[in-house]
Amino acid sequence: MARRTTAARRYAEAAFQMGKEERGLDRWDRELGLLRDLLRDPQLRAVADHPAIAYAAKERILRATAGTEIAKEPLELVLLMIRRGRPRAVEAMVDRFEELLRRERGISLAAIRSALPLQDDERESIVGRLGELTGTKIQTSEQVDESLIGGVAVRIGDTLYDASVRSRLERLRARLTVA
């Protein structure tokens, strides 16, 4: 896993720089997203991955499926990765690209887990607090996790803001058993 993402980072950074220079980050973002979705298709993925299929064939198939919607550069990038034997890194590359884009725009992606589905006002206050904490705009993804018992746990990047009942109980247990 580590190795694959390391390679993906390099491609993502290259793509990001190109996009930035030609002021087409939005277009790159959209089209890379499309390509990622395309490669999620199991059939296409199997073809791209298959070592016995010649690159020329893979290229022809991908170009045909991509159609005219996608500009030259993003498609060439993905083809390059396939030619280099890294079709599996495409997804990680696109994820990384999106991360770079968010960083450029000062947006943090917050994965919110809560014991119960969030109400609108709750979401608003959480987003507000997180915005203050991180000093960035907050983009959220939500998930209901009953094992939290109550409260919320928010993960932004590698930082976990855990205000769930479960984590409090765990801390309480640690405190009582140590003393």
Added chain:
Amino acid sequence: MAIRSDEITSIIRGELKDFEAGADIAGVGTIVEVGDGIAQIYGLSGALASELLAFPDGIMGMAFNLEEETVGALILGDYTSLKEGDQVKTTGRVVEVPVGEALIGRVVNPLGQPIDGKGPIETKTTRPVERIAPGVIVRQPVDTPVQTGIKAIDSMIPIGRGQRELIIGDRQTGKTAIAIDTIINQKGQDLICIYVAIGQKQSTVAQVVAQLEERGAMDHTIVVSAAASDPAPLQFLAPYAGVAMGEEFLDNGRDALCVYDDLSKHAWAYRQVSLLMRRPPGREAYPGDIFYAHSRLLERAARLNKENGGGSLTALPVIETQAGDVSAYIPTNVISITDGQIFLQTDLFNQGQRPAVNAGISVSRVGGNAQIKAMRQVSGRLRLDLAQYRELAAFAQFASDLDKATRDQLTRGEKLTATLRQPQFAPVAVERQVAILWAATNGHLDDVETAKVGEFEAEFMRFIESTNEGLLPAIAKEKALSDELIGQLTKAVTDFKEQTGYGKPAEPKRAEPKGEEAESADSKPSAESKPSEAKKD
């Protein structure tokens, strides 16, 4: 009942009063790979070098490799319950161990948790296991001895407080015995001993602890044990944990002694985790920083100057060589770091020369300054005589006819060697060492049968105590042999020999055959028997 449950509630409420219910903020990552005592963790981008990491179920770990997207961690504990996908949190602390008085007399693992079944350790103080060694400004030269109670060491290879003296030798040459004897000899003195067992058999550690307990030495000793069955990361951590416990005493102006038994196994454990972490292998597949791993550990031994409390931390690392190969990687490394080494040799051990110290190649680079003057007075001669004896003995093996001077020199060496023999668990106080070594170096033992030297020593000590009880305390107090004390010693040894009949004039007929018996039983070189044959002619 109602009252009691009320009480319980109020106690618990009191306990929880200052509990912060706020959010817990921590860096997190997920395990992508776990096994062999190490884990690869994806994420944890905020982790610090050697930060303590919290795995699920209260298992702790240590950040070891910080890479672009992953962190390699050592798992300090049982890793079998961890699995891929588990969440790992940072703690903001570095790895630390409990320290202080409460640990004395206990057996703990490298995390400072008790493993002797004597209940929890009541201490609030902790110290990070890694610390930069004290600098030049706060140190002072070694000037106080660590009395090992072993004649061969205290006389010729003296160890000072704050020194690092390596004990090196093959397996089964008595390395641990020297360390244990040294610890036992500190009984009733203000020197806290820390015995760190690295990668040893549990049974061996249990045996050492039992021996220490039996001789009342656990009252001033901490045992840190990372046995062979413990995961390699714990074995790697053990000496650092031990030295951290010692530093607590050092910084409080007290004296401590740390035995690392042994650093070869520590190097193996470190090699294992380094290779598993894919750090590049170097010579003998050890990682590139193995030298630093040992040097930063041993550098933490120090003698602080008065302004900084005047405490000391002495290090006695042990290295096991393979077939006497001291030029292997780890032995040469540690030899070059330490302030001297005590070489133990299999052939000496098998000859019955125990402790099997090879006085010729053992050195102590700074300990001489720490010796008491009385010992310095006798040891200079001792060293010289032994060196000449060794040279002659090798040479005389092939000679048939030797002149008297040579024969005398050989006899002297033989008696000195015999004087340096000493059973295990029988440390000798320094004033007694001075007395017997003085007698030996001044030729008073030359006419005593070699086999009877041990007996002579024991009886002579009893004799001095009964006839001149002030003599030994006077040596201990004055710490030097004045002319007057020498006079008393001479008188004591002459009187003693007269009364007991040791030496030639008493029973020359009885002495001769016995001497031969002893020699034939002795596997020592023929050099010894030849001069005595010459004597008979």
